[in-house]
Amino acid sequence: MTTSSTQGDVKDLSLASRGKDRIEWAAKDMPVLRLIRERFAKDQPLKGVRMSGCLHITTETANLAITLKAGGADLVLCASNPLSTQDDVAAALVSEYGIPTFAIKGEDEQTYYRHINAALDHKPQMTMDDGCDLVSTIHTTRTELLSDIIGGMEETTTGVIRLKSMEKAGVLKFPVLAVNDSDTKHMFDNRYGTGQSSLDAIIRSTNILLAGRTVVVFGYGWCGRGVASRAHGMGSNVIVCEVDPTRALEAVMDGYRVMPGVEAAALGDIFVTVTGDINVIDRQHLERMKEGALIANSGHFNDEINIPALEAMATNKRRVRDFVDEYTYPDGRHVHLLAEGRLVNLSAAEGHPASVMDMSFANQALGSEFMLIHAKELEPRVYTLPAELDKEIASLKLQAMGVRIDTLTPEQDKYLNSWESGT
The missing domain is CATH 3.40.50.1480 (Adenosylhomocysteinase-like)
Structure with missing residues (x-):
């Protein structure tokens, strides 16, 4: 050093x-x-x-x-x-x-x-x-x-x-x-970059098959759109959790199930947070997760997952793979936190x-x-x-x-910048 x-x-x-x-x-x-x-x-x-x-x-x-x-x-x-x-x-x-x-x-x-x-x-x-x-x-x-x-x-x-x-x-x-x-x-980095790299990190760190799994995406901004789209493209069943009614409606129109996080918590195999907020996955969600659930964060800070609550709930914690910590609940269930809750795409992959x-x-x-x-x-x-x-x-x-696009003709440019023309 x-x-x-x-x-x-x-x-x-x-x-x-x-x-x-x-x-x-x-x-x-x-x-x-x-x-x-x-x-x-x-x-x-x-x-x-x-x-x-x-x-x-x-x-x-x-x-x-x-x-x-x-x-x-x-x-x-x-x-x-x-x-x-x-x-x-x-x-x-x-x-x-x-x-x-x-x-x-x-x-x-x-x-x-x-x-x-x-x-x-x-x-x-x-x-x-x-x-x-x-x-x-x-x-x-x-x-x-x-x-x-x-x-x-x-x-x-x-x-x-x-x-x-x-x-x-x-x-x-x-x-x-x-x-x-x-x-x-944001239209490209957040959507295509975060979408691909987050799933890349989840796959690298766990070697799981995404097809047939239920992926729960918390947040449907540009990053959430990307994660949901890429997960769907790899055969996952996608659930979106949102607080904004317009974004929630967009997720429905894009073909995803939309529901409150506490309901999705019992259904998901993989959870990804992309909101920029705190305790998006909280104790009430952690308590409902099924055996083997994977939890990942692609927001900038690890505050999106209530890690202290997870630590308090668990009777045992062990590192089972690089960037994968397994938490054991009192009833024997196991949940897995990826990359210590830090942004998974850069922590467990290459961004x-x-x-x-x-x-x-x-x-x-x-x-x-x-x-x-x-x-x-x-x-x-x-x-x-x-x-x-x-x-x-x-x-x-x-x-x-190597992509070429059209340009407006003078006539078209004038039309778009005038108010006189009509039906």
């Missing part, structure tokens, strides 16, 4: 060569970010800007970091979740790419926050968050940093919820771009495929450039990237995929 204020804190630098190979493999499937990196290297839009990023340290994130550095950014990274770090990638970022990185897979809570503070010791002018931990730490225990900060970016649904709460309470002190709210992020993160991180890269240009015009609020940047990313992605 190497520990230093300039190089970072990673598990093993000897893993760097393997990490570099994997970073380069992911890059092959990230053509939009590559195009942005080529322009950044030429134009240097982030030259000299100190940036701190609290992100999942994966091969895809590494390609974002390389792009930001190519654009001139002075970047330091830390992990945004104790179990999501890929140690070989962290090592490669430090020794192969010269990007200080503070991240070790499985780090305890004390180390996690020490790493966040190490990234903040960089005195960032811009933050890049995956869950709002940098921003919340700055606003609570590191307020001396506020005067230097231009703005920030946030990538997750959970982080945006926290930021909007800060804005509503009047405590947010600098503008933040909600990258998660861009169409080319989203690179092709979908290509768009998400294109938003991050262009968002940092936008923030630098426009920060003085922005109030301490949560903003969405302009629609034209969203469409630019979508156009670049289509171009990279």
Whole structure:
């Protein structure tokens, strides 16, 4: 292990060569970010800007970091979740790419926050968050940093919820771009990325067959839609649990059974939470689960499952497979918690495929450039990237995929922008 204020804190630098190979493999499937990196290297839009990023340290994130550095950014990274770090990638970022990185897979809570503070010791002018931990730490225990900060970016649904709460309470002190709210992020990353990678992690950690199983999805936002769709596509019977009547109605129209969670608890074989809320699976649900039930979370924090209640209910706990903890109830039933309740796709697998993160991180890269240009015009609020940047990313992605689309004729454009014509 190497520990230093300039190089970072990673598990093993000897893993760097393997990490570099994997970073380069992911890059092959990230053509939009590559195009942005080529322009950044030429134009240097982030030259000299100190940036701190609290992100999942994966091969895809590494390609974002390389792009930001190519654009001139002075970047330091830390992990945004104790179990999501890929140690070989962290090592490669430090020794192969010269990007200080503070991240070790499985780090305890004390180390996690020490790493966040190490990234903040960089005195960032811009933050890049995956869950709002940098921003919340700055606003609570590191307020001396506020005067230097231009703005920030946030990538997750959970982080945006926290930021909007800060804005509503009047405590947010600098503008933040909600990258998660861009169409080319949440419609693709959340739906197709979370949908596939969550089931990938469940299969990797358990080796179960999804066909014929009952999968209960808590939450039918973009992530929930993705998990439900992928599970259905693999032959599962899907139940959706929701609190929003419109989303619940949409799930019904999409062909899924919809019912309260306490009813679904007795029916499910596999449970997946994707809400961003607390105690979505609570004691009342845990008590009703049948023998062998699997519980997984794909929300950012492990608060979605009431783990203390599960611990209190169980008479025994043992690790039966990597990332699978078996809890024994007094009546002999067993339930299984995956990845300690942390976001399963990054803890027990590799996270989203690179092709979908290509768009998400294109938003991050262009968002940092936008923030630098426009920060003085922005109030301490949560903003969405302009629609034209969203469409630019979508156009670049289509171009990279070899897909061509139609364009409006002058006549059609005029028609759509006029009010005179009618029946």
